[in-house]
Structures are given as structure tokens and as C-alpha cells.
Amino acid sequence: MANANNTAVCGESGVVTQTSAKPSISESPRPASRIRKATLRKISYQVIFYSALLGLWALLAKLRIWPPYLFPAPWTVADALWAGLKDHSFLIAIGVTMKRMLIGYSLSVVIGMILGIGIAGNRFLEETVGPLIVSLQSLPSICWVPLAILWFGLTEKAILFVVLMGCILSVTIAMEDGRRQMPRIYTMAGRNLGASGFRLFWYVMLPASLPYIVSGLKQGWAFGWRSLIQAEMIFLTLGLGQQLMMGRDLNDMNTVIAVMLLIIALGYLVNRFVFRTMERTLQTRWGLSPTV
């Protein structure tokens, strides 16, 4: 994207990247008509692709190569989806799952950030806890389930624990990296202007590291989301994971696929509306070049 007024802020501190001395607020680099055209093209591609996929699915179902209880048709899945939404069982499951996710994720973000900052700022922690965190990340979070059950029993706490273990490592590593990559000049400027302690963290270090940690926050969410669904499938205490297992127990392939679609849809929506928005906001505020 060749826009002379965009100044890269993400590089090393102090690198001269300013390329223009134009004494006015820069304009949006792309004309509206071109953006509209690109969006239109994107949407038409997507419509064509997904209709074809759906058509193929319908065709295969119609041909009855496999029995319908193993390979259901799109419309029977749609029926199951509709039924689940109508009798509120899916809605309740979504509510329960999202609540667990929000609590677990918020906890991991707070703890992960503190840990990450600590590790980045302390030589001892960096050399001890740092490698531990990285190696722990190779452990699938589902492996924490036995431990969680023994510690907390089949409780809400145990599920939260598994979610926490799912996201916290990504958040910690992201924060640690962000703290390190963040240009030091912002911390110096902040201290110089009288910020210290918590206010330095809250008003300077946190916003300054955001562009570097947003992808880690996103990854943390994705890992946490997977851990949660996995945990719910084992614990069987409400939630989408339980709905999925119930479908299996009842030999109801329609429900199984309907719940899978729900899980995918929720994941997509959160990514689209929470993280994309966050990235966009950062890009416009910081003047980072947009990634379309």
C-alpha cells in the first residue's frame, strides 16, 4: 500500500520512516468506489463458493450413497438447528458456554498480562518461567482435565481451570513479546511526564503494546475456545460440548452437525466482531497500514 503519509510505527524505535512533510491530515488512500467494487467481488465469490458446497452436500445426501443417519441432508440439519433454537436448548447451551468462556478468558488475560510483563521485565523470571511457559504450550490443554477433575471435582471451577490453561500461555507469551518489542521510547516518555507504577502500565505500557499483543489475544481466545468445548464434552455439564455429546449418545447426526455449525459460527462471529474491530481500530489510530 503506497501511501506516503502512513508512518510505520511498528519497527524498531527511532527508525526514521517519515516520508512526507505534507502539512495536512492525510486523506483516505482509497476511493470509495474501488472499495465497494472489491467488497462486491468478495461477496459474490463467497456466495458462489458456499452455494456450490451446499449444493454438493445436498446432492450427495440425495444420492443416498450413505444412510441418512450417517450422512444427513442439509435440510434435516437445518430442522435440528431450528428445533434446538426453538426449544431454547441451544440458546441455553450457548449462554452457558459463552459465560464460561468470558470468565475464563478475562481471568487469563489479566493473569497472563501480569505474568508476561513480569517475565519481560525480570531476568530471573525470563530465564526460569519463560522456557517453562513455552514448553507448557506443547501440552494440549485437554491434558489438564484429569488434574482439574481430581482437584476441583466435576465442577464449574474445573472447567474454568481448563479454559484458563488453554488461553493463559498464549496471552503470557504475547504480552512478554509485546513488552519487549514495544518501543522503549514510550515508557521513557511516560515516566518523563510523571507516570509511574500502575499508571505507567495502564496509560502507557498497555496501549503501547496493544498492536503487538492483539494477535496473541486472538490466539488465546481460539485456544481457550477449543479447550472449553473439549472440556464440556467430557464434563457433560450443560454447554455446547454437552449438546454435541448428547447428539452422539442419541445417535442423532443432525444435532451433532447442527452443534458443530453453531460452534464454528460463534468462533467466526467473535473473531469478526471483536478481534477484527480491535485490529481495525488499532490500525486507524496508530496509522499502521491496513491489511485487507
Added chain:
Amino acid sequence: MSAHSHISNSVAEPFFDQRKPARSVTLARPATHSFRQVSATPKVKLEDVSLSYRTESGARLLALDGINLQVRAGEFLCIVGPSGCGKSTLLHLIAALQRPTSGTIAIDNATVTTPGTDRILIFQEHGLFPWLTLAENVEFGMKMKGLSRAEREEKTRHYLRLVHLSQFANGRPHQLSGGMRQRVALARALATEPDVLLMDEPFAALDAQTRDMLHDELEKIWAETGRTIIFVTHNVREAVRLGDRVALMTFRPGRIKKEFLVDLPRPRHLEEVEVARTAHEILDSLRDEINKSLASEYAAEYPAGGSHGQR
């Protein structure tokens, strides 16, 4: 190569000292004012300030060596030296963003140990917070000081007007040119009403026209607000253009080699003959240090002979 070995002491002149007048060159006009005649307590006082640190190879590097410096209230002091001589570090020490290995730094005779809004540093560039609007940037120091919202807003308006950027109050730093950004940085610094402004090559990354303009503006603002300014630059002309006094630093270890009183009438201009002549005199003293700096940078590829290294 040891950092010390090729520095001979004969290069360094005595530091500025109240009892023992430094070899100041008084230029163009007889000195009508001098730091020696003014009040006994200087605004900023550096006594025997040294800084050394370990390099990655484990060698001890003496960055600053016994710096003695006094700046009176309202004075505009420029510090010049080759790159790598520790000029910026000196400002960081005064701002207390770094602690000296030895020696004391005092503002109004009170030793400084923590950063404070009485000394605001303006960075070469990228010192503004990109996540805040210009107004929020200017407000930042006042917010940390705990000023009320009404007071902050009023002062923000005032200082943005002072640097002629009122209409961009809600813009973001990345939307501005380099010169505009430095003006915001100046407004942000002034808004906390510091006693001392520390400027670290603030105009080095700007084009010549913008720099000229900012020199004029800075001189005017300095005259209006009466702040004490310590301005670091590697550009001797700029130092003469702005400073009441120019202190020359040596290259590794950083020492104050010599001080020059610049007693030219204000407002000055970069192209004035007197400015050029004075700059030339200072540059003569600086040349050795620049050579040393270059020799260190180019190492073996630096041409043998010449005036660098031992004399």
C-alpha cells in the same frame, strides 16, 4: 580496542568551573551578561557526573566522565558533540530516566533521583503516544500531575494554540508531518510547566525549512515563557543559532571540553555571517572529536594519519 587507550587527557580542556573561568570565547559583542555574574544557585547543577556500563563483551565503557555543568535559570544552553559522545545520555540523566554511576545532579540545589515534571525531555522523534489524539498527548503530563479536567482542557487549548496546531487537536500523531509532531511534543512538554526543557536533537530528523521555522518558534516561546533550556545537537550552527552558551563534548569518554559564550543579538538567523563565523570557531575544536567518533565507527577502514587519535 579499549575505549580509553586512545583518549589523551591533553585533548580535554578543564570543565566549566565557577572559580576558574573556562576558556570561553566571547564573541561579537562584549559580554553584557554572563553566567558568572548571576545568582549563586544555578537552576541545574551537575557535579562530577560519570556514567559507565558494561558492554556486551564484558568490557567497562566509560560513557560520561566527570561532567561539571551549571545552567542558570532562563538560560539556553546548547550541548554539541559527535554522535556517540553521550549527549543524549546526559539529558536522560538530568531527566532521571537513568542514574549516574557517580556524581550528583541538582535542580535548584535539590538532588534529583526520580523523573519529575519539572524537567521534561523532548525526544528526537516518535516521542508522542500514537494511541492518543494530539490534545490527549498534550494533556497527558497534566493528567499524571492530577490537574482537573477543566484546567487541563484550558491549558491544552492554550499550548496547542502556542504551537499553531489548534485545528488538529483531535488528529492523531501519524497524520502529522515530522515538524508538526515536534511542535506537539513541545506543547506537551510546556503544558506541564517544567522549569527545565531538555531537548534531545529535536529537529534533527526534519527538513531544513521546517527546522528554520521551528528555530524561530522555539526562540520566541523561550523568550515568552522564560524556561531554562538544555538543547542537545550535533549541529554546531544550530547550537550557535539558539544558545546563550555552547558546551562542547568530547568523544568517549564524554567530557565537557570547552564552553563558548554566544553573545550575538537575537533574534538570530542561521545564515547570518556572525553565526557562521562563531560556528566555525567551535567546529575547529570539535573536529578532533568528530574524527575520533568516525575512527571508532569505521574502525580499520578509517584512513591512517590525520588528526584523530593520539596527539
